[in-house]
Amino acid sequence: xxxxxxxxxxxxxxxxxxxxxxxxxxxxxxxxxxxxxxxxxxxxxxxxxxxxxxxxxxxxxxxxxxxxxxxxxxxxxxxxxxxxxxxxxxxxxxxxxxxxxxxxxx
Numbered sequence: 001x002x003x004x005x006x007x008x009x010x011x012x013x014x015x016x017x018x019x020x021x022x023x024x025x026x027x028x029x030x031x032x033x034x035x036x037x038x039x040x041x042x043x044x045x046x047x048x049x050x051x052x053x054x055x056x057x058x059x060x061x062x063x064x065x066x067x068x069x070x071x072x073x074x075x076x077x078x079x080x081x082x083x084x085x086x087x088x089x090x091x092x093x094x095x096x097x098x099x100x101x102x103x104x105x106x
Contacts, residue, residue, distance in 0.1 A: 002052040003101075009045035010065025012038045017070040018077070057104040064097040 016038035023031035
């Protein structure tokens, strides 16, 4: 169950990163509120997952999901550039997340 909660927390990190970009420096109310709400729930779920998962594992997976998710959202929704080096970097992060999961209890 902790892994499912952690994945949801990571996905919410993607939501708040995207909405923070859309808030234009917290000058737009709607995206700013989404950012703050998603941050709060993401942190709370991360905290819950850390009750049973090791700190290093939970935090690494949480930030990795957020990083790769924000990378993908940036490409798909914001038209950010994609090139072989950026794709390789994202794949290496995903590989590290898989290894972290395989090496961790829970």
